[in-house]
Amino acid sequence: MRLLVDIKKKLKGFSLEVAFSLEGEYTGILGPSGSGKSMTLKCIAGIETPDEGRIVLNGKVLFDSEKKINLKPQDRNIGYLFQNYALFPHMTVEENIGIGLKLPQKEKKQKVKEMIKAFHLQGLEKKYPNQISGGQQQRVALARCIVYKPDVLMLDEPFSALDAHLRDQLQIEILELLKLYEGGVLLVSHSRDEIYRLCKKLVIIDQGKSILCGDTKEIFRQPKLHAAARIIGCKNISRCEIISSHSVRAVDWGFILETGRPVPENIKYLGIQAHDFCLLDVVPGKVPGKEQNNVIKCKISKIVEGELEYNVYFRNEELEVENGNESEEMNMNSELVYQVRKELWDNRKNKENLYLKIPEQAILLLG
């Protein structure tokens, strides 16, 4: 699947400016709720019309404001799995699946039967959508899209309407079912887990603008931008000053970090993922040696217990000494969070002092 989108659309109190080009079978759009992800999908599907721009799918121009091209949704051959599935409530499961098929009655019946079997919907043929479970509704909606053999299948927050305990199981199930379909998949989600698991390529949208586009793993490793880092779930972000070609000062946290790689000039922020700190478990009373770079002596402010881990909120101890009378806001910004496995935390030897090391490769340099 090759998809090029470069569109602008004015909405109430909001303007959508999305430009990206993706190539790959499984691609994702990640962004917070209300950032314009669904609107982007609707523009691609042709249900909404952008004010200007171009949309090209596999070389086929779907929309081009300059050339006055705007294909009807019926002619775009794009499958769209709606957030609430949009099953027709007055039609049975088999009628829902067969409604878009333009085939002779007999072939249509055969085709619908195949889909029912492939999607494990046997026995539900004559049921109405509200008589079946959420997971079954989703399979019907997916079957209805796939039976029609679209060039690209767009999934709009496919798992958001499901209970958490069903979600993991369904993700695996859906991934399995998607193998029946030969074509591109475009997944929209606000869940970074979902995107990371399912998509190789990724676009990040924030407040109506596409800010970053590329390889999913690469983006998660180096988000490059402040907003992108926040969206992929980086909880520790500080303003920064460039000290030298290989070191930066975290302004909010009050310490200097060696980056181990050249610092680009346009860097304004730095980020550290909560799980990327290394616990330095030195003998009580001892201070880690000078040969250790990027070590912070931490002053713990609170510990929040999660299911599998602790979230340890802390500040740089030396920062407190430097600014005795800092404002409330400074306090907020200077706090960092360290996510640690329970076992590791509970079995540490030095319970008086906490020293954390920030590995060079864990430092996210953000523009």
Next chain:
Amino acid sequence: MDILPQNIDLSPIIISLKTASAAIALTFLLGLFVARWVVRLKSEKAKMVLDGILTLPLVLPPTVMGFLLLIVFGVNRPIGKFLLEFLGVKIVFSWSATVIAAVAISFPLMYRSARSAFEQVDQNLVMAAKTLGMSERRIFWRIVMPLALPGVAGGGILAFARGLGEFGATAMIAGNIAKETRTLPLAIYAEVAAGNMRTAAYYVIIVMLISFVVVASTNYFAIKERKYLK
């Protein structure tokens, strides 16, 4: 004791039922068609103006509608003249005038009900249907109509009842010709004017009966759960 008056003229009942039936057939189709057209208009302003004009017959006094219809269909007016001279049809003071009056008065009820029923159909379903490659016509008949049916049917029943009770515009354009244009409401008026309270009462009871059945069936449509919601 004889409660029923002697030698009751049954023709008003038959004329009324015929008129109301013919009128609802026209109103139903016209209302549906116009409602769909207005719903699909893109400009909100045009929608507002059109909606105002189309709803006007509901709020105007029926005599005003009768007056306007006379202007259109009068034998000395262009349309009335054309119909008379080229087709040999005289509209005013004929049975067809009772139908035209009923349609004109009951149309807004049908139109408004159908419009709101169409607008209440979940637009996500319509969008989904489009992405499934269904044509606009197929979407209307297979998705929008079935989902809007309870509202549309309710509107049809109300329009039928209103057509049945039409008096003012009918009196002006169709007159009150016994056995020809004298519908039940006109017959009641004529009998009371002639002092035949008993005959009038007989007609009144019939109108009340028909109206009750109609309103009760509206409620039936409103309450009746569609099988897919069970």
